[in-house]
Amino acid sequence: MTDIIKGILLVFTLTFPTGGCAESGSGETKAKTPNTAEFPAYPVDGKELRLLDLTQHWEVNASPILQNFYNLYNCEVIRVNDEDYPYRMWIFGVSTCDEKNPHFGYDSIFHARGKSLDSWEMFCGTGHEWDTTMNPALWQPVMVRSHNKYDSIHNGDPSVVFKDGLFQMAFSSVGIDHRNETNYIVNCVMGAISEDGIQWQKSQVPLLIWEKELEEGWKVGEPTPPSVGGYHRPSLLWDKEESSWKMWFDYYLPGTFLSMGYAVNSSDFMESGDWKVLRAGENPLLRDWPNPEVVKINGRYYAFSDAPYFGSALGGPQNDRRIVMAVSDNGFDWRVIGHILPEKERFGTHLPQTCVEETDGTLYLYVFYSMVIEEDLPNYSAANFMRIPVSHLETLNKFPIVLSQSEQQTREGQKNSSTSLTSH
Numbered sequence: 001m002t003d004i005i006k007g008i009l010l011v012f013t014l015t016f017p018t019g020g021c022a023e024s025g026s027g028e029t030k031a032k033t034p035n036t037a038e039f040p041a042y043p044v045d046g047k048e049l050r051l052l053d054l055t056q057h058w059e060v061n062a063s064p065i066l067q068n069f070y071n072l073y074n075c076e077v078i079r080v081n082d083e084d085y086p087y088r089m090w091i092f093g094v095s096t097c098d099e100k101n102p103h104f105g106y107d108s109i110f111h112a113r114g115k116s117l118d119s120w121e122m123f124c125g126t127g128h129e130w131d132t133t134m135n136p137a138l139w140q141p142v143m144v145r146s147h148n149k150y151d152s153i154h155n156g157d158p159s160v161v162f163k164d165g166l167f168q169m170a171f172s173s174v175g176i177d178h179r180n181e182t183n184y185i186v187n188c189v190m191g192a193i194s195e196d197g198i199q200w201q202k203s204q205v206p207l208l209i210w211e212k213e214l215e216e217g218w219k220v221g222e223p224t225p226p227s228v229g230g231y232h233r234p235s236l237l238w239d240k241e242e243s244s245w246k247m248w249f250d251y252y253l254p255g256t257f258l259s260m261g262y263a264v265n266s267s268d269f270m271e272s273g274d275w276k277v278l279r280a281g282e283n284p285l286l287r288d289w290p291n292p293e294v295v296k297i298n299g300r301y302y303a304f305s306d307a308p309y310f311g312s313a314l315g316g317p318q319n320d321r322r323i324v325m326a327v328s329d330n331g332f333d334w335r336v337i338g339h340i341l342p343e344k345e346r347f348g349t350h351l352p353q354t355c356v357e358e359t360d361g362t363l364y365l366y367v368f369y370s371m372v373i374e375e376d377l378p379n380y381s382a383a384n385f386m387r388i389p390v391s392h393l394e395t396l397n398k399f400p401i402v403l404s405q406s407e408q409q410t411r412e413g414q415k416n417s418s419t420s421l422t423s424h
Contacts, residue, residue: 043286043326044335050307050324052338054396057388060342064371064382065118069136070097071379072110073370074291076158077117077355080197085121087114088197090169092156093380095136107154108141109171111198117357117366117385123198142198149177149214150188150206157291159236159247160197167194168269170207170234170247177214184217187230189249191270205272208234208249208263210280225252228281231261235294245269246331248292248303251280257308259284260292262332279332286326286334294331295354297365297390300397301328304352304367310339323352323369327397337396340367342386348372350380356390363390 066075072093080088089112094104111123113130121130125140143155150173157172173190176183188206210229218225230252237246245265250258261280268274279285286292289305296302307324322339343349348371355366364387370380 043333045286045326046336047309049336050310050339053341054325054338055340055342057392057396058340058342058367058386059388060386061118061384064384065120065368066091066112066134067382068134069139069381070094071381072136073380073383074157074351075353075368075370075383075385076160077114077353077366077368078160078162079355079357080162082113085113085115087117087120088112088160088167089114089120090142090158090160090197091383092158092171095139095141098137103141103144106145107156107174108145109143109155109158110139111142117355117359126198143171143192143200143202145175146202148175149186150175150209151190151202152176153185155190157233159234161236161238163238165195167197168192168236169194169200170236172232172234173206176220177217179217182217183220184214185220185225186213187218187232188213189231189234189247193270203270203272206231207270207272207275208247208277210251228253231277231280233258233291235292237294237296239296242266245275246294247275248285248294248331250290250292251284253282253284253287256284257288258290260286260289260303260305285332286336289324289326290321291351293352293354293367295356295365296331297356297393299329300393301331302326302354302365302393303328303334304354306350306352306369307339321348321350323349323367325396340386342369343371343384346371347374347377348380359387364388365390365393 072091074092076090078088079086090109092107092109112120114120121132122139123142124131124138131138145152145155152175154174155171158169160167160169169192170189173188175186177186188209191203191207192200194200208231210231213229216227231249233250235248239246247263249261251261253259262285263275263277265275288307291306293304294301303326305324306321308321310320310322322341324339326334326336328334349369351370353368357364357366366385366387368385371382372378373381
């Protein structure tokens with residue numbers, strides 16, 4: 001089995017606060033979550049919108065905040081009540097290419113603490129010092145694969161909220177289901193809780209899994225799944241105003257790269273039965289929207305993705321993607337407003353993760369991203385961030401909507417189309 005399944009990778013990987021990295025925003029599922037008829041028939045999206053360049057509005061950090069590792073990505077950052085180390089980070093992948101590494105070939109989740117957003121120390125195991133030298137051979141994961149069909153290959157894409165004295169994480173999990181003498185890939189979103197961000201208790205079953213994930217199946221060795229499914233790459237948010245959990249995720253939809261779905265939970269985060277998938281299947285929130293990341297600021301939602309089809313020849317198809325931004329007043333009716341290319345000399349800047357933090361008296365939206373550098377293709381070997389003052393976000397929101405005539409006709413034609421909820 002090991003020889004068959006090693007090398008299955010989370011190749012597309014991926015909130016958070018209002019007024020600080022520690023919490024995830026606010027906003028009332030019962031009051032604002034729409035019924036079927038109220039869902040927008042089609043998001044405001046199109047090639048012209050995605051090609052709008054927003055890069056000039058962002059300030060890019062001068063140099064990488066993490067580097068020297070083999071293949072790590074998806075920097076999830078939150079603020080905690082710790083005077084010496086007020087920031088925590090979780091990042092996943094494979095730290096070194098040493099085949100003696102017991103986790104080589106399987107994605108695991110690693111952990112860091114920060115004195116500032118550009119100064120990090122990596123966890124090296126309980127009872128050991130934290131690494132300040134960027135020596136990944138010293139780093140130890142805080143979460144690794146288990147031994148069941150949901151969770152036997154990869155753990156990754158951590159999305160963390162600190163609430164009620166606990167770190168609460170939604171993460172991608174990959175396993176293998178062996179049935180009818182065939183191995184099938186299982187993709188799902190699992191949950192975990194922790195008191196310290198290091199020792200984690202996983203959910204017994206997935207929080208989100210496509211209802212036919214264990215029936216139709218994605219055979220090991222096939223390049224893509226045969227149908228809709230494969231819920232993955234969560235972005236978790238606790239909405240204070242609505243007293244509700246919200247989760248955006250991506251999934252496989254034939255004809256798209258990966259698309260964005262949406263689920264809510266007004267009760268127990270760790271209870272699978274309390275999660276309800278409101279948008280998925282043939283009705284994504286946004287098509288071609290991998291590695292979704294969503295943050296709510298001042299009552300408005302902002303989504304980021306490393307969306308494809310920009311046509312770059314740098315590094316091949318994996319690197320024709322750029323960070324794309326969308327805005328919404330309700331978390332499900334989205335308007336794409338443009339893209340950001342923070343590292344033009346890099347071969348790829350992907351897996352956006354957000355953090356809202358006040359620095360020197362100014363409230364900023366930080367977006368962390370992972371980088372593919374030429375000599376390390378196709379792996380992610382460094383990470384950095386960019387930021388924009390929250391007060392400047394309204395400038396981006398006011399950019400004109402530019403749709404081609406065909407896209408306008410498509411949107412008008414689909415306004416009258418009904419959509420349906422997909423329940424978990």
